[in-house]
Amino acid sequence: MAGHAQIKIGVAQTRPGKEVMKLVIAVIKPFKLDEVRDALTRVGIHGMTVAEVKGYGRQKGHTEIYRGAEYVVNFLPKLRVEVAIASEQLDQVVDALAAAARTGQIGDGKIFVTPIEQALRIRTGETDVDAL
Amino acid sequence: MTRAFLRLALTGVAALAASPVFAQVPSKIDAADTAWMIGATGLVLMMTIPGLALFYAGMVRKKNVLATMAQSLAATFLISILWALVGYSLAFTGDGAFIGTFERLFLNGVTLDAISPLAKTIPESLFMIYQMTFAVITVALVAGSVADRLRFSAFLLFCVFWLLLVYVPIAHWVWGGGFLGSYGTIDFAGGLVVHLNAGIAGLVAAYVLGARRGYGSENLAPYDLTLAVVGTGLLWVGWFGFNGGSALGANSRAAMAIVSTHLAASAGAFTWMALEWWTRGKPSVLGMISGAVAGLGTITPASGFVMPMQGILIGISAGAICFWACTSLKLKMGYDDSLDVFGVHGIGGLTGTFLAGVFAVGALSASPEMPGGVHGLLEGNPQQLLAQLYGIVVTLVWSGAATFIVLKLIGVFMPLRVRHEDEVIGLDVTLHGEAIQ
Numbered sequence: 001m002a003g004h005a006q007i008k009i010g011v012a013q014t015r016p017g018k019e020v021m022k023l024v025i026a027v028i029k030p031f032k033l034d035e036v037r038d039a040l041t042r043v044g045i046h047g048m049t050v051a052e053v054k055g056y057g058r059q060k061g062h063t064e065i066y067r068g069a070e071y072v073v074n075f076l077p078k079l080r081v082e083v084a085i086a087s088e089q090l091d092q093v094v095d096a097l098a099a100a101a102r103t104g105q106i107g108d109g110k111i112f113v114t115p116i117e118q119a120l121r122i123r124t125g126e127t128d129v130d131a132l
Numbered sequence: 133m134t135r136a137f138l139r140l141a142l143t144g145v146a147a148l149a150a151s152p153v154f155a156q157v158p159s160k161i162d163a164a165d166t167a168w169m170i171g172a173t174g175l176v177l178m179m180t181i182p183g184l185a186l187f188y189a190g191m192v193r194k195k196n197v198l199a200t201m202a203q204s205l206a207a208t209f210l211i212s213i214l215w216a217l218v219g220y221s222l223a224f225t226g227d228g229a230f231i232g233t234f235e236r237l238f239l240n241g242v243t244l245d246a247i248s249p250l251a252k253t254i255p256e257s258l259f260m261i262y263q264m265t266f267a268v269i270t271v272a273l274v275a276g277s278v279a280d281r282l283r284f285s286a287f288l289l290f291c292v293f294w295l296l297l298v299y300v301p302i303a304h305w306v307w308g309g310g311f312l313g314s315y316g317t318i319d320f321a322g323g324l325v326v327h328l329n330a331g332i333a334g335l336v337a338a339y340v341l342g343a344r345r346g347y348g349s350e351n352l353a354p355y356d357l358t359l360a361v362v363g364t365g366l367l368w369v370g371w372f373g374f375n376g377g378s379a380l381g382a383n384s385r386a387a388m389a390i391v392s393t394h395l396a397a398s399a400g401a402f403t404w405m406a407l408e409w410w411t412r413g414k415p416s417v418l419g420m421i422s423g424a425v426a427g428l429g430t431i432t433p434a435s436g437f438v439m440p441m442q443g444i445l446i447g448i449s450a451g452a453i454c455f456w457a458c459t460s461l462k463l464k465m466g467y468d469d470s471l472d473v474f475g476v477h478g479i480g481g482l483t484g485t486f487l488a489g490v491f492a493v494g495a496l497s498a499s500p501e502m503p504g505g506v507h508g509l510l511e512g513n514p515q516q517l518l519a520q521l522y523g524i525v526v527t528l529v530w531s532g533a534a535t536f537i538v539l540k541l542i543g544v545f546m547p548l549r550v551r552h553e554d555e556v557i558g559l560d561v562t563l564h565g566e567a568i569q
Contacts, residue, residue, distance in 0.1 A: 066354060073353075
């Protein structure tokens with residue numbers, strides 16, 4: 001988690017005063033998706049984007065054996081969950097997400113937070129927090 | 133009877149038929165035998181398409197799935213035509229020690245009422261197409277050792293030359309009246325002709341072409357083992373026609389062969405799974421299907437000569453020996469046989485041919501021509517082991533040497549192997565212009 005403080009710093013504010021939204025990006029274990037979704041729903045988050053991704057951190061992967069041929073698989077399947085929220089929801093969302101995704105085992109994943117400059121709901125034309 | 137004898141006279145065995153020493157069975161088409169053999173022919177064809185196509189394709193990487201299936205398909209259509217044009221005649225006519233005759237070239241003489249002296253109760257057309265499906269799967273099997281790198285055009289040429297120079301002679305020697313069958317070597321459904329033959333050819337091909345790019349360093353894990361499991365199921369069921377059909381009739385020997393076959397497959401799967409669980413910590417699905425196919429390939433020469441309990445023993449031997457060949461011997465020898473054609477079929481065919489000589493029960497192969505049947509070592513006939521070893525050595529030497537020559541010959545006209553960059557991109561796109569999305 002050491003990295004995400006750095007992400008917050010140094011983001012150019014092209015529109016000062018408009019930084020009212022955050023993008024929370026969580027990389028989680030795939031089987032934790034339902035718990036994460038429920039936890040986010042409980043704190044009032046009603047939309048998210050999920051992608052199947054592969055990666056590794058401290059969890060170095062596993063070994064697969066096919067008729068004696070051993071392959072170390074470094075890139076493990078994970079899910080990347082993206083949630084766009086109003087800034088004041090940030091602590092609540094991060095806490096809920098971390099609690100739901102945590103197993104205590106290596107490979108639980110990471111949460112990154114970045115500012116969102118602009119948001120637009122394509123159907124209605126609503127902008128920023130109204131569009132979330 | 134008179135007509136039957138006339139027919140025998142035409143096929144040149146009248147002397148044998150008339151001899152009181154050999155109570156020759158007259159040739160007469162039997163409806164039950166014919167019905168079973170038509171079914172068995174369908175089962176064996178199903179083993180190649182889609183059985184082997186799925187089994188093999190499931191074990192390669194995603195970029196080579198279609199190219200691998202293309203080899204099974206091409207073997208099916210190309211070998212079938214060649215078999216009808218010339219292969220059948222050279223393998224299954226005449227009584228030459230080394231090769232058949234041109235008597236049935238272009239199926240000349242395979243008329244509605246023609247009957248082969250080698251299968252006296254079914255139409256010769258049926259015997260011809262039944263044997264055709266064996267030639268098809270043998271050639272398709274070989275290709276597995278060089279999957280992921282053999283050029284398709286080179287494979288087509290390989291089909292032509294390998295069928296005529298390797299498969300046809302060996303089939304003739306063992307089944308068509310040639311010197312191995314005469315010597316007394318037994319091979320019920322193709323331990324020598326199909327499995328050892330394909331296995332050795334695969335091994336030689338793997339050496340001639342060299343290892344896959346990234347062998348030993350990159351992840352070459354199978355794309356989708358579910359395909360391989362489905363393929364194994366089709367092979368397993370198809371094998372009832374392969375071994376059961378080799379009785380060439382709807383009879384007790386066919387039924388017994390099917391029972392031994394099924395039990396050997398089961399024992400092979402169980403043994404491989406257990407050994408893998410014990411030595412590697414997990415019972416893999418690939419291990420279970422590999423053991424099943426090893427059991428099937430190994431029982432092949434013995435089925436029809438052994439009883440069901442011996443089928444289980446043969447299956448256990450198959451699971452253990454082929455597991456060792458694929459996981460240990462292969463690494464020590466350093467060849468890259470992509471889909472373990474040698475480790476499963478070659479070693480299995482060899483083991484089964486040998487064990488047939490150990491376990492053969494005379495009662496199963498008793499016939500009017502040979503009232504006692506073939507006895508194995510355990511029935512006090514150590515000579516049979518000698519006959520089996522003779523067959524193994526001959527098949528090893530001929531298949532190995534001739535396959536080497538065929539590949540080198542093709543190599544004069546075109547590269548055997550795809551270009552480096554094509555191998556990296558994948559054979560589906562570069563050879564066939566298609567890809568799995």
